[in-house]
Amino acid sequence: MNDKPLLSVKNLQKYFVTERTFWGKPKEYYKAVDGVSFDIYKGETLGLVGESGCGKSTTGRTIMGLYPATGGDVFLNGEKLSGITPKIQMIFQDPYACLNPRMTVAEIIAEPLVINKAYDNAQELQKRIFKLLELVGLSREQANRFPHEFSGGQRQRVGIARALALNPDVIICDEPISALDVSIQAQVVNLLSDLQKELSLTYLFIAHDLAMVRYISDRVAVMNKGRIVEIAEAEELYKNPQHPYTKNLLSAIPVPDPDFKK
Numbered sequence: 001m002n003d004k005p006l007l008s009v010k011n012l013q014k015y016f017v018t019e020r021t022f023w024g025k026p027k028e029y030y031k032a033v034d035g036v037s038f039d040i041y042k043g044e045t046l047g048l049v050g051e052s053g054c055g056k057s058t059t060g061r062t063i064m065g066l067y068p069a070t071g072g073d074v075f076l077n078g079e080k081l082s083g084i085t086p087k088i089q090m091i092f093q094d095p096y097a098c099l100n101p102r103m104t105v106a107e108i109i110a111e112p113l114v115i116n117k118a119y120d121n122a123q124e125l126q127k128r129i130f131k132l133l134e135l136v137g138l139s140r141e142q143a144n145r146f147p148h149e150f151s152g153g154q155r156q157r158v159g160i161a162r163a164l165a166l167n168p169d170v171i172i173c174d175e176p177i178s179a180l181d182v183s184i185q186a187q188v189v190n191l192l193s194d195l196q197k198e199l200s201l202t203y204l205f206i207a208h209d210l211a212m213v214r215y216i217s218d219r220v221a222v223m224n225k226g227r228i229v230e231i232a233e234a235e236e237l238y239k240n241p242q243h244p245y246t247k248n249l250l251s252a253i254p255v256p257d258p259d260f261k262k
């Protein structure tokens with residue numbers, strides 16, 4: 001592992017205005033992300049867990065630049081980010097909601113390449129689309145189909161291919177499997193894991209499912225009410241949680257590991 005982090009999040013804040021004065025001036029705020037800091041190293045997966053509403057997605061979206069930060073900074077390779085960059089991509093929870101139903105799979109995957117003019121000619125673009133389909137385990141014949149013709153797992157593969165299109169450094173996976181059938185969750189996790197090895201990707205993996213996060217993450221950050229309360233090596237966190245909130249979170253899930261039972 002390198003000694004310099006690939007992604008560095010420093011004291012990130014995202015406050016949402018919840019109430020305004022009659023004149024439209026912000027009056028009250030909700031502190032969805034309230035001073036979050038962590039580093040992610042190249043090739044690493046950092047899990048981000050916490051109860052619903054604790055600010056996980058907001059953290060991801062603010063890092064991406066989808067939301068302007070209220071405070072704090074994000075550095076990628078030591079460079080301060082401002083706004084959206086193709087170097088950070090996101091995989092979303094609901095692969096159906098985020099794929100345009102009127103576009104073919106090829107068009108969906110091509111879109112980021114087209115927007116960023118990341119190819120020289122039509123032939124090169126087609127080659128890249130075929131390569132991306134192959135990477136995520138879809139066939140060329142499926143390129144001209146529409147999202148509704150795919151299963152949930154296949155749609156998530158399309159979402160992954162699209163996220164990979166611009167060779168990002170970091171992929172933020174926001175509950176990428178929680179909308180899928182249990183039977184295909186492992187397939188998608190394995191795909192993400194294989195792609196990580198093949199393309200030396202770096203993941204921020206947001207999830208509810210603590211067992212899955214443990215399986216895929218090198219380190220895990222536990223979030224509560226907009227803050228990180230604990231961050232540790234995955235095994236260490238599960239074996240020896242330090243923060244009461246983490247202990248609580250762990251006690252809420254059935255753990256198959258007999259070492260856990262007191």
Ligand SMILES: Nc1ncnc2c1ncn2[C@@H]1O[C@H](COP(=O)(O)OP(=O)(O)OP(=O)(O)O)[C@@H](O)[C@H]1O
Binds near residue numbers: 030032050055
């Ligand atoms: N655009 C928004 N405007 C106002 N409040 C928001 C907005 N987005 C999120 N929030 C609030 O910020 C808090 C954190 O939301 P967020 O979606 O980040 O939680 P989460 O940890 O991802 O939850 P879940 O596990 O349910 O996905 C919530 O209380 C939510 O209501």
Ligand SMILES: [Mg+2]
Binds near residue numbers: 056057058
């Ligand atoms: Mg969320």
